[in-house]
Amino acid sequence: MVQRRANMRRIPESTIRRLPAYLRVLENQKETRTTSVALGERTGYSSEQVRKDLAYFGAFGTRGVGYDVSQLGHQIRHILGLDKNVKAVLVGAGHLGTALLRYTQSGVSDVQFAAVLDNSPQVVGSAIGSMVVEDIQHLESIVTERKIRLAVLTVPAEAAEKVAERLAEAGIGAILNFAPSPILTDQDRVLVQNLDLTLELQAMAYFVTEHDDLESPVS
Amino acid sequence: MVQRRANMRRIPESTIRRLPAYLRVLENQKETRTTSVALGERTGYSSEQVRKDLAYFGAFGTRGVGYDVSQLGHQIRHILGLDKNVKAVLVGAGHLGTALLRYTQSGVSDVQFAAVLDNSPQVVGSAIGSMVVEDIQHLESIVTERKIRLAVLTVPAEAAEKVAERLAEAGIGAILNFAPSPILTDQDRVLVQNLDLTLELQAMAYFVTEHDDLESPVS
């Protein structure tokens, strides 16, 4: 979960996290108009949910008609800040980092990675798609000079906290941490989202096992 | 978010999703005893949250003292079903799949991958760590014969829905889908968790951008 800083809007975090899903549907849409029902079906949310989410930011639709696909797309991109060319740095050029980089390179309009860093001499200097891996030593200057606001961490668990500290010090705005170890410090300076894929997998195990024995105690 | 089937327990999903985090802390713990405060600090949750989560399953702690590390570890592993050797199949042996596989192979006690599938002839037959990639053609027989209950999807967007359908048909219990396209069908037969890394990244963009112009309309 995202830990929030002091002055956030009164817009539910869950709403923000659904917006990219709506956006993707809109971008894959051929028709020029759509409705909350259609958007709901394609994203897995209810139509009321879709309407409420969009209405937080104003009245984008037309009653009796629906939403204009390209217009709504632009609105959402603006809300998310994707029209401002948000720059990100990827720290850790392993398999996971490479996968993420490839995803964002293939997509049309997205968060743009402005740097890929690693600490291994074997990896530094090599290319991943169109990006050349740079030395993590230069993290601070790269973040500052290229005005990078977003960091994605795909480093080993032991390195995560230290790298996060350096990123925070360099003035980054938010960190998406995939390392199998949560980042707990500096949450007043930086927005941190910990996303541990192995923990997700363990949680899934619960839902495929029988639980006859561990009934919740009747209170 | 996980969409739940009919007969789930009255235990919050969010509780389940925190248990693996507690477990990891316990496994990295040297002391033989711990407290809800310590567990909270190391996971980023409040101590009340920790206590409430654990209490759903019984009284594991001792008042005035705390929790026994190894005992609580066993309890959580039992609750999650990790003591039953949950078997998973990885579909899609790209970078993301490889990264996930490596994580789970390095970890001590985890969900075990019993098969890795791909459709590319170049990849089928090659090894990832100790696993040999098998042909996705044999998906159904592999799932059935090896009694696999969990699937992790790291395939391209276009393939996701179709593979999910085959997995559901083969009687899998749950699917963790990383493809950049949500799985929407069959949610009564199979538990589906869609986890789209690029959408996560886009959502983060919102939190690093200024929003002077799009104030929530005063109601």
Next chain:
DNA sequence: GGCTGTGAACCGCTTCACAGCT
């Protein structure tokens, strides 16, 4: 005194139901 276990209050998000525009 210290730390767990838990009802109760609180809070935020989702769903409902309908008013309002086209």
Next chain:
DNA sequence: AGCTGTGAAGCGGTTCACAGCC
């Protein structure tokens, strides 16, 4: 008639505050 926008109700989860045991 159709579909959006929205107050109100409902619901699930978190936080509070304290009773209970060591």
